[in-house]
């Protein structure tokens with residue numbers, strides 16, 4: 001079903017006319033049309049801001065296959081028992097009813113960049129004047145030998161939230177006493193740099209309460225990781241002796257798995273595991289490649305407006321992009337979406353366009369009331385989005401500050417999800 | 423008077439039109455224009471005349487009031503003197519308690535040290551003023567807080583919860599203030615006061631002793647020089663006078679809304695809507711200069727220009 005651009009364009013009008021195409025209109029007639037692919041942190045925010053701020057002057061269509069979006073952010077807190085699954089589930093109801101966005105629950109399978117239409121898995125295509133892609137990530141096949149997407153039930157990634165997260169938690173709860181959880185951590189760059197390590201903290205928190213003799217092993221191809229000093233201090237303090245990390249010097253980057261046998265081979269040493277959480281290497285959501293908008297694994301964009309460097313009518317947001325210094329986070333995707341929304345409105349309706357500003361903060365929870373954060377502000381130059389100032393929580397902070405930091409993250413979650421879904 | 427001159431203008435204007443018509447428009451347009459300009463000027467002069475007359479009247483009024491006040495002040499002083507000599511005659515009455523020596527209230531609450539309380543109060547000053555000339559800022563001023571019904575100080579916009587607690591009968595007395603200061607949200611769950619609370623009982627009793635001095639009886643409001651009005655950061659009048667561009671503010675504010683909620687709710691992260699613009703500007707400059715400690719806010723503010731801060735202040739001030 002995956003159409004790449006050449007295939008789609010190459011078969012040309014013949015292919016287009018064989019599709020039953022209920023929605024094909026010449027996009028140049030009537031109101032300008034914006035199509036957004038992906039209703040996550042980037043896409044939902046962009047769709048909402050364009051619809052809200054253009055007050056009916058722009059027709060906005062959001063293409064997203066799922067009816068419920070589970071945020072990856074705070075999905076680790078669900079594993080740790082600090083949130084229930086419902087509290088991280090969001091629907092698209094308000095975007096449709098309050099903002100007049102045409103929400104289409106379908107997969108985008110290809111983009112005809114000459115005709116300016118997006119093909120849908122369910123048949124038909126949708127025309128656009130400007131297209132916004134925010135499809136998040138997909139996994140690089142073969143990056144963890146022995147694992148592929150068909151093994152995700154035996155060895156979940158839980159790096160797209162929802163049933164995967166639920167499955168991982170259920171597996172952890174079902175571990176035998178003193179059992180072993182192994183995480184295969186991803187190489188850079190990947191979605192949410194502190195994400196795997198916040199997950200380790202939450203898994204440890206869960207096991208400490210339910211299975212305190214259980215072991216946690218991380219096989220990690222990276223020498224260093226985000227907020228490392230803070231996490232290691234926290235693990236030492238709250239989960240003494242539970243967490244063992246095998247870095248690249250000890251073969252943490254040389255890993256194969258056997259989902260049938262539930263074993264992990266770390267640099268020749270076979271570990272029998274009860275739960276194996278494989279987080280493979282990542283690349284831009286498949287639609288970017290299908291549309292011919294990637295260079296290497298990611299889609300290059302110009303940070304002034306998040307416009308693709310390969311197509312001036314397409315903006316790309318969030319995890320899928322190669323933009324420069326911003327980490328792949330929900331906060332970043334949300335921040336980029338507002339810049340793109342302003343640029344798109346400016347181009348289509350002549351509204352005012354101000355200089356782009358970006359920011360990011362990632363909060364992580366290490367244990368009950370022990371929150372930490374890292375963040376930076378960014379501005380675009382012609383080459384990339386560059387960091388202009390940054391901060392990170394310090395080791396040894398007092399418990400009141402850590403608690404306030406955690407409470408702040410709850411406020412941020414409310415804020416960003418309201419900003420995405422209304 | 424104003425009405426009259428309006429009428430006057432329209433009558434003259436009408437006359438000018440008639441004249442203009444009589445002389446023929448093509449050649450004499452400029453004359454009627456001149457006439458209109460003249461009548462305009464005339465009505466302006468008249469208006470400022472009235473203004474002057476009104477002010478003279480006001481001045482007389484004020485002078486009268488001042489002399490009335492002087493009379494009643496003299497009477498009051500006399501009464502005080504009389505009371506003093508009456509009190510002096512029998513056994514010496516206990517002196518009015520000094521601020522430092524108020525020990526306990528009827529409830530048994532121990533008031534602490536007001537001068538230490540003043541230091542503890544420093545953290546409240548970015549939102550609350552107290553003392554002479556105190557006015558409402560992000561929070562209401564705190565003169566006369568003892569005995570005041572919660573959420574009832576005129577002209578201040580309280581959270582719905584605070585207003586409701588007030589109408590349900592919450593009054594600021596020693597016990598309620600003590601509880602509120604310890605944990606604001608435990609007492610008024612959705613108060614807009616974004617303050618974690620003073621957990622230390624000594625801090626609370628000191629600060630309450632300090633606040634107590636600015637409420638009526640048994641002590642008078644001290645004539646201390648106003649301190650509350652000093653700004654956290656020194657900003658030039660030019661910076662404070664910048665009129666923010668609300669459109670630009672709206673774009674910049676989209677960054678704030680990732681965390682700060684537009685509807686003013688404030689779980690873990692304070693509400694920033696409807697602040698007086700000056701307070702907003704001062705707060706942002708305090709972050710920018712790293713006088714206020716929060717790292718996220720320091721980072722956000724560090725790259726905002728004076729104009730951008732003014733734009734944000736203007737935008738958030740006008741949010742409903």
Ligand SMILES: Cc1cc2nc3c(=O)[nH]c(=O)nc-3n(C[C@H](O)[C@H](O)[C@H](O)COP(=O)(O)OP(=O)(O)OC[C@H]3O[C@@H](n4cnc5c(N)ncnc54)[C@H](O)[C@@H]3O)c2cc1C
Pocket residue numbers: 037038039040041042043063064065066069071072073074075076106107108109134135136137158159160191192195196199285286287317318319320328329330331332333361362363
């Ligand atoms: C465990 C974990 C913890 C995290 N914690 C945080 C955190 O605390 N803070 C933070 O800021 N970030 C966090 N993140 C990162 C954050 O979730 C992502 O960076 C963010 O979701 C990226 O937004 P996006 O719009 O690029 O992609 P997504 O939010 O993933 O949205 C992509 C959407 O596109 C849809 N889609 C994909 N392909 C197509 C297609 N072809 N057609 C139609 N729709 C399509 C998908 O269904 C999906 O809904 C975390 C991530 C993980 C995994």
